Amino acid sequence: MKFDNFALSKKYAKAFLHVFYPEKATAPIKKYRDLLHFFKTHPGIIGLIAGCPCPHPCYNLLEEFLIKKFDLTSAEQRLIHRLLLDRKIILLPAIFEHIITAEHERSGEILCTIELSHEVSEEWKQRAIRLFEDMTTKKIIPILRIEPKLICGLRMYSPTLMYEKSLKKSLSTAENLAKYKGGL
Numbered sequence: 001m002k003f004d005n006f007a008l009s010k011k012y013a014k015a016f017l018h019v020f021y022p023e024k025a026t027a028p029i030k031k032y033r034d035l036l037h038f039f040k041t042h043p044g045i046i047g048l049i050a051g052c053p054c055p056h057p058c059y060n061l062l063e064e065f066l067i068k069k070f071d072l073t074s075a076e077q078r079l080i081h082r083l084l085l086d087r088k089i090i091l092l093p094a095i096f097e098h099i100i101t102a103e104h105e106r107s108g109e110i111l112c113t114i115e116l117s118h119e120v121s122e123e124w125k126q127r128a129i130r131l132f133e134d135m136t137t138k139k140i141i142p143i144l145r146i147e148p149k150l151i152c153g154l155r156m157y158s159p160t161l162m163y164e165k166s167l168k169k170s171l172s173t174a175e176n177l178a179k180y181k182g183g184l
Contacts (some may be wrong), residue, residue: 009091012079020075024106028073032096033068039093059084101159106155110138112158117150117166132156135163165171 021027022088039046045062052058063084083089104111114128124146133140136158147155153166 005091006094007090009094012083012088012091012095013102016079016095017099017102018073020078020131021103025103027099027103029100029103030101031070031072031076035066035072036093036100038070038073042126046092050087059089062089104141108138109141110160111143111156112135112136112140112156113143113145113156115145115150117146117148117153119146121129128154128156132158132163136161 015183017027027102049058049062063077063080066072066080070076070084072080079095080089083092101111112129113134114132115127116125116128125142128181129140129142132142149168151167151171153164153168155162155164157163
């Protein structure tokens with residue numbers, strides 16, 4: 001996404017939260033995640049609507065579909081309607097991502113993906129979560145994934161921070177040193 005679109009979508013998200021959900025932990029984050037998942041699994045829908053030659057019938061259909069499918073409130077309906085009128089509907093997924101991130105930040109939480117090279121015990125998962133909580137000083141909402149390509153390792157990342165400790169990273173670092181620095 002272009003930087004100006006990123007900044008604009010963030011402004012829409014801040015304004016939306018300020019007007020409709022000024023108190024923390026009041027926005028329906030689960031609905032927004034479901035909506036984002038829908039847009040990620042059907043990436044062409046927004047572009048199709050944005051480029052529609054007869055926009056108003058398309059806008060009405062999209063608006064009705066999203067409201068019914070995701071049980072959105074009048075606040076979200078007004079946001080979608082505003083974006084459609086401004087011909088900025090392409091920003092909708094990014095706006096909801098910003099809203100989710102901002103809502104977590106207001107609650108002192110951070111959404112974090114934790115990738116492990118193999119299945120580990122619950123105790124080790126909790127250790128990884130505590131490690132990232134110590135690094136960020138925020139409560140972690142983890143998304144755990146198994147990623148065998150890590151080769152005996154761990155990767156944790158959020159929108160603003162990344163930590164990786166794996167054999168793959170060590171091998172990659174050694175390879176880069178050998179290629180570009182003339183040796184280890």
